[in-house]
Amino acid sequence: MISFKAYRLRLIDWMSTMEIEESVKIGLEVHVQLTSLKSKLFCSCPSDYRGREPNTLVCPVCLGLPGALPVLNERAVKFAVMAALALNCKISEKMIFFRKNYYYPDLPKNFQITQYDRAGGVPLAVDGYIYIESQGQSKKIRIGRVHLEEDPGRLIHIGSIDQSPYTLVDYNRSGVALLEVVTEPDIGSPKEARLFLQKLRNILEHLGIFDGSLEGSMRCDANISLAGGTRVEVKNITSFKEVERALSFEIIRQKGLIEKGIAVKRETRHWDEVRRVTISLRTKEEEQDYRYFPEPDLVPVVISREFIEEVKVEMPELPDERVERFMRMYGLPKYDAEVLVSSKHLADFFEECVKLYSKPKEISNWMMSDLLRYLYENNLELYESKLTPQIFVEMIRLIDEGVISGKIAKKILPVIIVSGKNPRKIVEEEELVKISDESLLAELADKVFSENPKAVKDALREEKAVHYLIGQLMKITKGKADPELTNEIVKRKLEEIKRTMRNIN
Numbered sequence: 001m002i003s004f005k006a007y008r009l010r011l012i013d014w015m016s017t018m019e020i021e022e023s024v025k026i027g028l029e030v031h032v033q034l035t036s037l038k039s040k041l042f043c044s045c046p047s048d049y050r051g052r053e054p055n056t057l058v059c060p061v062c063l064g065l066p067g068a069l070p071v072l073n074e075r076a077v078k079f080a081v082m083a084a085l086a087l088n089c090k091i092s093e094k095m096i097f098f099r100k101n102y103y104y105p106d107l108p109k110n111f112q113i114t115q116y117d118r119a120g121g122v123p124l125a126v127d128g129y130i131y132i133e134s135q136g137q138s139k140k141i142r143i144g145r146v147h148l149e150e151d152p153g154r155l156i157h158i159g160s161i162d163q164s165p166y167t168l169v170d171y172n173r174s175g176v177a178l179l180e181v182v183t184e185p186d187i188g189s190p191k192e193a194r195l196f197l198q199k200l201r202n203i204l205e206h207l208g209i210f211d212g213s214l215e216g217s218m219r220c221d222a223n224i225s226l227a228g229g230t231r232v233e234v235k236n237i238t239s240f241k242e243v244e245r246a247l248s249f250e251i252i253r254q255k256g257l258i259e260k261g262i263a264v265k266r267e268t269r270h271w272d273e274v275r276r277v278t279i280s281l282r283t284k285e286e287e288q289d290y291r292y293f294p295e296p297d298l299v300p301v302v303i304s305r306e307f308i309e310e311v312k313v314e315m316p317e318l319p320d321e322r323v324e325r326f327m328r329m330y331g332l333p334k335y336d337a338e339v340l341v342s343s344k345h346l347a348d349f350f351e352e353c354v355k356l357y358s359k360p361k362e363i364s365n366w367m368m369s370d371l372l373r374y375l376y377e378n379n380l381e382l383y384e385s386k387l388t389p390q391i392f393v394e395m396i397r398l399i400d401e402g403v404i405s406g407k408i409a410k411k412i413l414p415v416i417i418v419s420g421k422n423p424r425k426i427v428e429e430e431e432l433v434k435i436s437d438e439s440l441l442a443e444l445a446d447k448v449f450s451e452n453p454k455a456v457k458d459a460l461r462e463e464k465a466v467h468y469l470i471g472q473l474m475k476i477t478k479g480k481a482d483p484e485l486t487n488e489i490v491k492r493k494l495e496e497i498k499r500t501m502r503n504i505n
Contacts, residue, residue: 023227024251026187028196031219032179032204033151034079035211040175041150042070042113049172050214062150062175064109069297072097076148076177077301079209080124081311083179084146086203086318089128094302095147096122097295105169106152114149114180116292122300123147130203132195134188141196142184151176154216161270162279179210185223190247193222194240198342202319205344213345213383222247226254229264234278237271246271250278322347330360339368345383352389362396370413386420395423403427405434407479436482438489441473444481445489448472459494460501466490 033047040047043061060068084091098116115123128143153174157164181200187193201218204210212218219238224247225231234250237243249271254264269278317325319341326337326347341347346367353363371392375382395416398404404412404427412426427433435441448469449456455472458465469490474481 024188025185025225025231026189026193026247027185027223028181028183028187028193029221029223030181030183030197030200031151031221032083032181032200032210033214033217034076034177034179034209035214035217036079036209037073037076037177039073041073041076041148041177043175045175047176049170049176052172054168054170055172057172058174062108063171064107070113070295072298072301073177077124077303078307078311079177079207080146080148080179081303081308082207082209082315083181083204084125084128085308085312085315086207087125087128087130087143087146087181087200089125089143089146091125091303091308092122094122094300095124096120096300097148097298098292099295101291102289104152105167106155106171106174108153108171108174112150112152113295113298115145115147117145117147119292120294121292124303130196130199132192132199134192134195139186139192141186141192144182144184145180146182147180149178149180150174151178160272160274160279161281162272179204185225190244190251193247194244197240197243199319202342202344206316206319206322208316213381222250224250224254226251226258226264228258229254230266232264232266233268234271235268235281238273242271242273245276246278249276253278319344326350330354330364332360332364336361336364336368339372340364343382345381349382349389349392353393356389357393357396359396359400362400363393366392366396366409370410371417374414374417380417385417387417388420391416391420391423398423398427402436402482403433405479405481405483407474407483408434411479433480434482435477435480436485438485441477441481441485441489442493444476445469445473445486445493448476448490449493456494456497460498466494
């Protein structure tokens with residue numbers, strides 16, 4: 001009998017794959033670290049804090065010590081403008097930094113330097129959009145604003161956030177440059193939220209300003225409400241899958257409250273990835289609670305048209321443009337091109353393969369079927385495997401040279417993904433060379449026919465039944481028989497039997 005907990009987890013996973021029918025409104029606040037920067041947003045401290053001793057990459061500026069003055073990282077502005085252009089935003093003529101005041105252990109200054117779009121505040125960019133493919137149609141997701149701000153420090157809890165006996169603080173991350181992308185509430189389901197985040201990540205990775213493979217490099221706060229309810233914020237969700245799960249749980253929770261006539265509180269909640277539930281953190285702050293006011297230590301930043309044009313010239317190819325090029329240059333169908341370009345790592349891998357072996361459609365077929373299936377089933381990213389374009393192409397060459405069959409290739413592909421071993425060596429060591437000896441295969445076919453008389457009768461009456469005999473021949477050769485030759489030999493033997501039967505009659 002299934003437990004309630006297991007049932008609930010299954011229900012959440014099921015809901016995350018469906019389109020929600022109720023009136024659901026979701027808006028995302030996505031915080032993206034500009035990981036390509038070497039230093040923090042307002043000081044020269046290194047920004048690569050991962051794996052470092054806690055509280056060692058700090059200075060008076062990022063610790064907010066008295067008298068320390070921030071100096072804006074110009075390269076961060078350039079990256080932010082690049083991102084805003086890629087997201088079809090209107091770039092402001094100037095931007096003004098504000099102080100967002102609130103007391104929290106991860107903010108050593110007790111305020112965050114950010115940007116604000118009210119009370120005279122001017123963010124970097126506004127009124128953008130991107131399109132996602134939802135339910136077979138293109139859907140426009142509006143972006144309200146894009147702005148720069150500093151990352152707070154990291155809070156480290158022992159166990160879950162609501163049961164930890166104490167909290168540790170690491171300020172190495174404090175001051176790292178964040179790009180915040182705020183959507184309008186145009187997202188209608190957890191699945192659409194995931195699709196938006198995947199598209200955003202792909203765009204930013206193609207720009208070269210962000211590495212999504214780094215832990216915590218993209219974090220998301222989700223605002224969600226149902227008809228008849230109030231907006232609830234779910235904080236600091238760190239993966240696409242968890243965004244779907246967190247929002248699906250919130251839909252179930254809020255719907256249950258509304259059906260019981262209980263008011264949904266306007267609050268901030270935390271997503272517990274282990275228990276897969278949201279936990280109430282605090283009553284949701286109103287904007288006036290933050291006491292926004294202009295940062296007195298930073299002057300307004302003028303963004304000239306000349307600067308924007310310079311950034312445009314340096315912008316690399318974006319995903320939608322790359323899809324069009326893949327179709328035009330490599331003759332790929334649109335679906336193939338979109339799948340390959342859905343990840344920069346995947347698209348780069350494909351192009352490296354084509355440079356080594358000019359058979360784009362064949363490479364695409366193997367990548368989109370067996371390679372992606374293995375990665376998905378094993379929860380593995382391509383860059384986490386040991387597979388290289390050289391190794392992958394070598395496997396395809398072995399098929400084209402007639403050394404191995406496609407079936408053998410499917411067998412060795414998982415091995416080379418995990419080990420990075422040369423496929424030719426695997427074939428030699430495991431004696432997997434394709435059997436193309438016609439006389440040997442004919443002899444083995446005789447054996448299969450004699451051992452399976454009923455299957456032979458079925459194949460004589462029904463053409464489809466021939467596949468069983470071919471399968472048996474492949475089975476006794478452990479998949480090493482040449483598929484085309486095997487097919488030819490089996491059908492030829494059946495024709496011989498038919499001729500003999502006609503002559504007898």
